Each structure stands twice: as structure tokens, then as C-alpha cells.
Amino acid sequence: MRISKWHLVVYAAITLFGVLAAVPNILTPAQQATFGHYFPARPVTLGLDLKGGSHLVLEVDSAALRKARMDALLNDARAILRRAGERASAARLSGTTLTITLADQAALDKVLPEVRKLATPTSALGFATGASDIDVTTSGTVVSVALTEAGINERMSAAVEQSLEIIRRRVDQVGVAEPLIQRVGGDRILVQLPGLQDPTRLRQLLGSTAQMSFHMVDQTVDPNGVAPRGVMILPGANDPGKYAVEERVAISGDRLADAKAGFDQRTNEPIVSFSFDSTGARQFAEITQANVGKPFAIVLDGKVLTAPVIREPIIGGQGQISGNFSPQEATVLSALLRSGALPAPLTIIEERTVGPNLGSDSIRMGLYTGAAGFIAVVLLMVVLYSTWGLIANVGLVLHTILTIGVLGLLGSTLTLPGIAGIILGIGMAVDANILINARIREETAAGAGAMKALDVGFNKAYATIVDGNMTTMVGMILLFMFGSGPVRGFAITMIIGIAISMFTSITVVRLLMRDAVIRRKMKKIEIHSIFGRVWSLPSFSFMRGRFIAIGTSAVISTASIILFFTPGLNYGIDFVGGIQVEATSQTPIDLATVRKKMEDLNLGEVALQEFGQGTSVLVRVQRQPGGEEAQTAALAQIREGVAEVIPDANFERTEVVGPTVSTELARSGFLAVGLGMLAILIYIWWRFEWHFAVGAIATLILDITKMIGFFSLMQIDFNLTAIAAVLTLIGYSVNDKVVVYDRMRENLRKYKTMPFSDLIDLSINQVIMRCIFTSVAILASLLPMAIWGGDTVKPFAWPMIFGVVVATTSSIYIGGPILLFLSRWWKDRETARAPGAAGTPATES
Incomplete structure (x- = not known):
């Protein structure tokens, strides 16, 4: 309990810095503009699911x-x-x-x-x-000439970098505020555009190569026939006709100097005016002088925009493009031409759009559920520990503030799953305080004075807290490595929350409790609930009922495996690919009419889900054959079809996941689960013994199968959020088991002659109240999310509630019996190998 002044200064500096980093999040925009530069961090950026906008991943072809x-x-x-x-x-x-x-x-x-x-x-x-x-x-x-792999890789890298700059110019020219455009991997580009909810316009803007060229039209060739050498038949961009144009490029689009959208003064139709650079102007003049009376085709991405007849020589290097454009199409076309052509086609392989109304609802629900979860945990701590619970709550408040501050320092984007991560982090941070208070109670009951109980209690709790948090941290790190988008946001908030909970529990709470003991000159620490002394459960022999417990668990896990095959998991579009559109209306929606319209589109299997008192509908369509382009084309059909049968339809959310992305997400998600279990096995083996590690993994597999069965039974979407729930369950479940194992390890040193089955019973009885209290705290933080959190976090919250109950019961009833079986099996094996030996240590008897 001795703390140097230097340590106090460091603790105070860290706390003050973290609080200052969080302050900008409560300032108004005007206050931020005035005082923002005085603080070490900017406000946390809200994700598109909270403020609305479009998210696309483009891949260079x-x-x-x-x-x-x-x-x-x-x-x-x-x-x-x-x-x-x-x-x-x-x-x-x-x-x-x-x-x-x-x-x-x-x-x-x-x-x-x-x-x-x-x-x-x-x-x-x-x-x-x-x-x-x-x-x-x-x-x-x-x-023979072939491309080298190094050359292709370099060309691909250069193409991605060039595409990044062109996309930035295109986005800037249509006036999207605060766009996020960055390279992802070797051949992909991530584009996030807040506030832009028109995916059709976005695809035109970003998916078009914009390779323009000017060609002479060969009038001697029938465009509906076979093209001779040197001539190509191209379709019209805005009309059903075909054109026979010369393959030879008369003028390259690289010679364009500028392009602007406007209106023809004679016809008042939208046009795009363009001008060439000096070389292009000279070439244009020569061509128009030599070909008066002949049609001249303007080609964009393999389609003829227009093919006007040259009436007279054009000397000034300026011209215009017309062709039944809408004003919006003219604006997009001029932006494409000004920004230049992409070096290679870009394919939109993932697209997610969230409307502003849904975003504002998500913010409101996130704040409400966060506040409700936090208040529930705070009240629980006061009920369990009275005045000492208030000290723990100070640590929780500081934990929340520092988490937000660190997110701001890192420039992280806060999503709705990220808010769920903060709330869950608060619930799990309570575990450290529960462990500490439980240990102090035990030391006080053993006759220790106030300062000794505080000192020994913190020291004994420290190892358990580190082991438990490390196992959860492993799962979150893997989720961050293999997850994507909002799931990574959840992982990063959990990682930050776990690290900060170590600081607040081990330092801040310890200092406050030490100060309370010194100021009150306490001789003995009495930690009671607000109702008086905390009642304890009577001692129970869990090992006597081990066969019933394991049998029941095996039956439930077997049923879960059957449910996995029939009816099976309801895979979300993250894993199977496809299209999802959410639309709302001011009046109740007739599902039968919507279903009939969707079936008429012949897009394959269609699923409709009604919610929001009948005024909202979620349309899901299976993955379309034909690659990534087919997905985005089908999305346009779905939106048009819904708008036709629901005239006032407001599209709140659209998602398109192509086969490439869905395959990668499925592979990375299941890989994260597998690697998480392997990493936990290695860590527990290193910190404890091999049979502890194997017992933890065996119990964990039973827990996971039950959770998978829950997903199958309830037909909850199994998507990336579900993978996050499974990995969080893994972390929490192992955390719970580590607490029990740590007490067993301690008792093995203390009671060297006690039979192992009795020692397991003793250890579980000593920690059972902690297991229950921690589970109740986690459930209190999760329940508001499950009830009011919305569709984004419900697939996480409800399975986690089920998982917490399963993990707690398995820590008490399943982990111990499996450990006893492994210990006796090892003892029999050693006895068989050395029949003349005296046997195994008494601790394993």
C-alpha cells in the first residue's frame, strides 16, 4: 500500500490527460471552433451507421x-x-x-x-x-513475351495510387463533406461519404472508368452487321442504336483541359461543354477541317455518348456533348471528365448505405441504451457494496471518460457496435472491482486488519484480474485483426476498455480505498451491501452431481448440433453475399404487394421482414449470378420496384456484398474464432497446467455449441456481429473459468493433502458469489441493448445474454468435473507407466 509521490504524479497526469482528451466530445461546434485547439484530441468521429452516408469498397480490375x-x-x-x-x-x-x-x-x-x-x-x-x-x-x-509478377504488382500498386487521387478529385467536385478515401490491402480502395445516400449516383461517379476518346464514324459499314478490320461496333450510351466507328483514336480524352455542365441556350437541354489543351485543339481543328459533313463519335467507356455531324471546322478547341442527359447526369459526366480517366476499371464489391433518419435513431438508441446500462451497473455496485460501491463507481465513471478520450486520441470511428463495446466494457470492468471486494471480505473474515486486508486483497486479486483480462484481450485482438468495419470498431473499444479497466481498478480504486482507510483511521474493513451483511450460499458438493451436469450439458450441446444442421444458421449477407434494402413509409406497407413485385423481378429467392408497426420492410435478395456487377445492377431494380409499390418509400439502409467479400469475411471470421481458442489454450497452459488448458477448451467448445444452437433456434442473423458475440463469449467464458482455476491453484498450495474433488468443491464455493455478481453486472449492461438497441446490436446482445448464463453455469458445473476427469486420467496413466512408484501427489487423489 506504499505509493511514491512519483507514482501519484504519473497517475494524476494520465488521468488529467485522458479527461482533457474526452472534453471535446461535450463541446458544441462553436465551442469546438473556439477552444478545440487547447485540447489534445478531437471529438470522436461517428461512423456512418450513426450519422448516415455511404460506404463502398472498390477493387481494381x-x-x-x-x-x-x-x-x-x-x-x-x-x-x-x-x-x-x-x-x-x-x-x-x-x-x-x-x-x-x-x-x-x-x-x-x-x-x-x-x-x-x-x-x-x-x-x-x-x-x-x-x-x-x-x-x-x-x-x-x-x-515470346509475358508479364512478370513483379511488374504486375508494381503496375497494380501504381494503378491503385492513381485511382485514389482520381476518386478524391471526383468526390471533391460533387461537394461531399469530410470524405474518407483510403487504400485497403493491395488492390482495394475504401470510400466513405457521410450524408450521401444515393448509391446509383455514387456508382456512376466511382465505378466509371471515364476513358473518353474521339473517333470518326465509318458510314460505309452497317452497324447491325459484322465489323471489318479497323472498325468496331459500339452501343449508344443514351439511345438503343449502334454505331460503326473507326478503331483508330482521332483524339484521346487525355487532351481534355476542362468540362462543365450547362444548358443549351436554344433547346434548354442539359449539355456538357468541353475544351482541349493546345495540342488537342490543333488536332481537333485539323480533323474537323478534313471531315466536314461526316459524323464524329464521342466515346466514353466503350459507349457512344453522341455522334454529331461536323457542320464546319472548329478552330477554338471547344465543343459540347448532348444526348438526352438529365441535369444530374450532366453534372456527373462533367466531374468524370475533369478528374480524368481511371487507369483500370474499379468494381464495387461491397456497398452499404445508411439514411440520416436511421443514423439519428441509432445515436439516440445508443445513448439511451448506454445510459441505461451504465446506470444499472452503478446501482448494482451500490446495492452490493454500499459506500465501497461508490468508490468502485468513481472508477467506472473514470473508465468511461478515459475510453472516450483514448478513442479521440487514436482518431477512431465510433459505430453502434462500438457503443455496445463501451457498454460491455463497463460491465466487464466491474468484474475487477467485484474480485477485489470479495478478496478483501475474505481477508477481513480471516481476522486481518484494515490495511492488511486491503494490501493482501489487492495482491491476490491482481493475478486473477490479469489472467482473466488477458484471455478476453486475445479474442478482441484477433477480432480486430480479422474483422472489418463496425466489428473492428467493437474490438478496438473493448481492447481500450480492458486496458483502461486495469488502470482504474488497480490504481485509482486502490488509491481511493487506501485514502478512505487512512482518513477514517479504520481498524477493520467491513464491506456490506445496503441491506446489511452479504448473505452467502451454503456449501454445496458440485462434484457429486457432476454426471447429471455433464449429461445435461451434453444433451443440450447435441441438440444444438442438430439445430445447426436443421434448420441451420440464418447466415446474413456478410457471409453468403447478396442484397439487403430497408425501406420505410408513412403508412402501413402491404407485404403481399411488395413480395409480388420482388418476385416479378426474377432475382431468385426473396425474403421480406416487417417491423416498425408495419411501416418498415426489410427486403433480402440472394446473391446474384454473374459477379460483382450483377449485385449492384440488381440493387437498382429492387429500389425501383419498391419505389413503384411504395410511392413515399424512404430508403433507410442498403447493403450489397458480392461473392468475393462474403467468402473473405466468412473465412476470416471463422479463422478468428479458431485462432482465438488456440491462443487461449496456449496462454492457460503457460499460466496453469496442461489439464487446466484442455479443460477450459473442452468447456468452451460446449459453450460455443450451445450459443450456435441458440442462433439456429431463434434464427437470428449470423453475420460479423454474431462472430463478435462468439469471440466475446469466448473471452468472457474463459475469464470466468480462470477465476475458478486461480482459486484452485491457490488452494492446491494451501491444502496439499485434500482430495482433488473436495478441493474443486471448496474452490467453487469460495468464488460462486463473485461469478453470480459479475454475471448479473454483465446482464444489467446488456439488457437495455437487447431491448432497445436496434437491429445492428440485437444480434449481438441477445446471444450474449444467453452466452453469459451458459458460461457462468459451465464454470460452476462443467469446468470442475472435466478437470477432475483429466486429473484422474493422468494419475491412472502415470500409475500404469510406473507400477512400482508410490503414486501421484496427494493433491491429485
Whole structure:
């Protein structure tokens, strides 16, 4: 209990810094503008599920990038052949290999050096490695050119970086406030746009390559026939017609200097005016002078925007694009042209949109459920520990403030699952205070004075707190590593909360309790509830009923496994992919009409869920065949169909998860669960003994199977939030078992001759009240979330409530019997190996 002044200064500095970091979250925008720079952190950023907006993950099309490079190599190789006097048709593409077949060695000697010059050093693409991006080999008079892996990787990296800048320019030009645009992995880009809820406009803005070019129209070719060499048949962008245009690019879109949306003064129709740079203006003048009276096609991403007839030479380098545009389409097109073309197509592989109304409801529900959960825990501590509970509550308040402060310092984004993480963290932080107070009570009952009870109680509780929190921390770290989006937000708030609870419980609460003892000059610490002395359960022999307990657990787990297969888990779109749209109306919605309309779209299996007193409907459609593009196309059909049968429909939330993302999320989610159990096994083995570790994992498997059965029975969405619930259960369940194991380890040292079954009973009876109190505290924090938390956290809260009950009962009734079985099995095995030995230690008898 001796604390140096330097320690007090450090504790005070950490606390003050954390409180100052949290203060900006209660300032108004005006106060933030005036005083914000005086504080060490900015307010915590709210996620899109709290303030509304759109979230997209785009993937660079690596196949298109490879094809573009190979097409360029083919054109360059044919140009080399023509200059060398060889047939251009000698160069052909076969998959991802360019083959040049030459007539003789002399032709090879002329062509090969020029082909080798086509290599682009990877230093030109990003890093100065000096390696070539192509591999040139020869076999006789045949030259083969293939792309190197290093070259493709460098080209992909450069394409992603270039795409990032182009997307930023596009987003800036449509005026979205505070966008988040960042690279994710090697070939993906994350875009979060607060306040933008029009996914159709967003897909046009971000998914379009915007590769513009100008071509002459070949009027001698029938656009409905077969195109001869040098001519390509392209569809119209805004009309059903087809156009026969020359493959040769007359002017590249790279020559565009500016583009603006406007209106034609004669017809008042929306148009896009453009201008070329000096080189483009000269080329444009030459082409229009030489082709008066001929149509000139403006091509964007393989579609003809318009093909006006050149009436007269255009000298100024300016023109306009018209073609049945809406004002919004003209604005998007001008933004695309100004920002430039993407180096490769971007595919939207994940899309989530939340309306502002749903976001504001989420904030309100998050605050309400958070406050209700916090108040419930605070009241529980006062009921259990009276005045000493108030000291614990000071630690809880500080824990909450510091958690918010650290989130602000890290620049983390707070989502609704993140709020759930804070609330659950408060419930789990109570566990440390319950352990400490329980230990102090025991020391006082054994006759220790006030300061000694405080000292010994904290020391004995410390090891248990560290072991219990470390097992939970392992699961949260893995959830952060393998999770995504809001699930990672939940994990980071839990990690921060667990770390801060260690500080507040071991330092702040200890200092306050020590100060109370010294100021009151207490001789003895009496920790009672507000109703007087805390009653204790009578001693009970849990091992005598072990066969009934294990049998009951086995039956429930077996039933859960059957439920896993029939009816099975209700996998959310995170894992199976697909489309989900939530719409609301001012009047009750006729589900039969909506279902009929959705079935008429022929999009496969459709599921409808009604809620909100019949004024809200959730439409789920299975994953569409045909890749990622098919998902976004189906979303447009669903929105149009819902709007048709519900004229005042307000789309609160849309989600599109393609097959690539759903497969990755499923793999990473189940991998996180598996690695979490393995890490916990290793940690308990290291801190205790092998049979403790195996017993914990065996009990844990039984707990998880029951939770999976609960998901199957209740048909709750099994998505990433469900994986978060499973991993949290793993952490909590092992935490609970570590408390029991820690008491067993302590008693093994104290009662060396006691039979192991009696020792297990003694240990469980000593900690059973702590297990019950902690479980009640966790349930008190979770119940408001389960009742009022909304669809985002309910798939987490209800299974967690069930899981806490299961974990607590298994710690009491299942963990001990399994440990006893393993201990006796090991004893019999050792006896069989050494029949002449005296046997095993008395502690294992």
C-alpha cells in the first residue's frame, strides 16, 4: 500500500490527460471552433451507421490491367514488325502471352532488340528495383513475351495510387463533406461519404472508368452487321442504336483541359461543354477541317455518348456533348471528365448505405441504451457494496471518460457496435472491482486488519484480474485483426476498455480505498451491501452431481448440433453475399404487394421482414449470378420496384456484398474464432497446467455449441456481429473459468493433502458469489441493448445474454468435473507407466 509521490504524479497526469482528451466530445461546434485547439484530441468521429452516408469498397480490375498492358505490347510489337518490313500479323496474343513468329534468323536479329526495349523498368512504376515488367524469351525464330509478377504488382500498386487521387478529385467536385478515401490491402480502395445516400449516383461517379476518346464514324459499314478490320461496333450510351466507328483514336480524352455542365441556350437541354489543351485543339481543328459533313463519335467507356455531324471546322478547341442527359447526369459526366480517366476499371464489391433518419435513431438508441446500462451497473455496485460501491463507481465513471478520450486520441470511428463495446466494457470492468471486494471480505473474515486486508486483497486479486483480462484481450485482438468495419470498431473499444479497466481498478480504486482507510483511521474493513451483511450460499458438493451436469450439458450441446444442421444458421449477407434494402413509409406497407413485385423481378429467392408497426420492410435478395456487377445492377431494380409499390418509400439502409467479400469475411471470421481458442489454450497452459488448458477448451467448445444452437433456434442473423458475440463469449467464458482455476491453484498450495474433488468443491464455493455478481453486472449492461438497441446490436446482445448464463453455469458445473476427469486420467496413466512408484501427489487423489 506504499505509493511514491512519483507514482501519484504519473497517475494524476494520465488521468488529467485522458479527461482533457474526452472534453471535446461535450463541446458544441462553436465551442469546438473556439477552444478545440487547447485540447489534445478531437471529438470522436461517428461512423456512418450513426450519422448516415455511404460506404463502398472498390477493387481494381487486375485482369483488365493485364489486358491493357498486353494490348499495348501487341500494338507496339506490330509497329516494330512494320518498321522492320515484316508482317504485322506475325504478332499474336494467346492468353497472357504475346507470340511473335518470324521468318528467319535475320528477321529475329532485327526485331528482338526492339522488342526488348518495350520493357518498362519497375522503377518507373513506383520502386527503383531496376527489374523489367516483361519477360522476353526465344525458341528458334519465335519470340515470346509475358508479364512478370513483379511488374504486375508494381503496375497494380501504381494503378491503385492513381485511382485514389482520381476518386478524391471526383468526390471533391460533387461537394461531399469530410470524405474518407483510403487504400485497403493491395488492390482495394475504401470510400466513405457521410450524408450521401444515393448509391446509383455514387456508382456512376466511382465505378466509371471515364476513358473518353474521339473517333470518326465509318458510314460505309452497317452497324447491325459484322465489323471489318479497323472498325468496331459500339452501343449508344443514351439511345438503343449502334454505331460503326473507326478503331483508330482521332483524339484521346487525355487532351481534355476542362468540362462543365450547362444548358443549351436554344433547346434548354442539359449539355456538357468541353475544351482541349493546345495540342488537342490543333488536332481537333485539323480533323474537323478534313471531315466536314461526316459524323464524329464521342466515346466514353466503350459507349457512344453522341455522334454529331461536323457542320464546319472548329478552330477554338471547344465543343459540347448532348444526348438526352438529365441535369444530374450532366453534372456527373462533367466531374468524370475533369478528374480524368481511371487507369483500370474499379468494381464495387461491397456497398452499404445508411439514411440520416436511421443514423439519428441509432445515436439516440445508443445513448439511451448506454445510459441505461451504465446506470444499472452503478446501482448494482451500490446495492452490493454500499459506500465501497461508490468508490468502485468513481472508477467506472473514470473508465468511461478515459475510453472516450483514448478513442479521440487514436482518431477512431465510433459505430453502434462500438457503443455496445463501451457498454460491455463497463460491465466487464466491474468484474475487477467485484474480485477485489470479495478478496478483501475474505481477508477481513480471516481476522486481518484494515490495511492488511486491503494490501493482501489487492495482491491476490491482481493475478486473477490479469489472467482473466488477458484471455478476453486475445479474442478482441484477433477480432480486430480479422474483422472489418463496425466489428473492428467493437474490438478496438473493448481492447481500450480492458486496458483502461486495469488502470482504474488497480490504481485509482486502490488509491481511493487506501485514502478512505487512512482518513477514517479504520481498524477493520467491513464491506456490506445496503441491506446489511452479504448473505452467502451454503456449501454445496458440485462434484457429486457432476454426471447429471455433464449429461445435461451434453444433451443440450447435441441438440444444438442438430439445430445447426436443421434448420441451420440464418447466415446474413456478410457471409453468403447478396442484397439487403430497408425501406420505410408513412403508412402501413402491404407485404403481399411488395413480395409480388420482388418476385416479378426474377432475382431468385426473396425474403421480406416487417417491423416498425408495419411501416418498415426489410427486403433480402440472394446473391446474384454473374459477379460483382450483377449485385449492384440488381440493387437498382429492387429500389425501383419498391419505389413503384411504395410511392413515399424512404430508403433507410442498403447493403450489397458480392461473392468475393462474403467468402473473405466468412473465412476470416471463422479463422478468428479458431485462432482465438488456440491462443487461449496456449496462454492457460503457460499460466496453469496442461489439464487446466484442455479443460477450459473442452468447456468452451460446449459453450460455443450451445450459443450456435441458440442462433439456429431463434434464427437470428449470423453475420460479423454474431462472430463478435462468439469471440466475446469466448473471452468472457474463459475469464470466468480462470477465476475458478486461480482459486484452485491457490488452494492446491494451501491444502496439499485434500482430495482433488473436495478441493474443486471448496474452490467453487469460495468464488460462486463473485461469478453470480459479475454475471448479473454483465446482464444489467446488456439488457437495455437487447431491448432497445436496434437491429445492428440485437444480434449481438441477445446471444450474449444467453452466452453469459451458459458460461457462468459451465464454470460452476462443467469446468470442475472435466478437470477432475483429466486429473484422474493422468494419475491412472502415470500409475500404469510406473507400477512400482508410490503414486501421484496427494493433491491429485
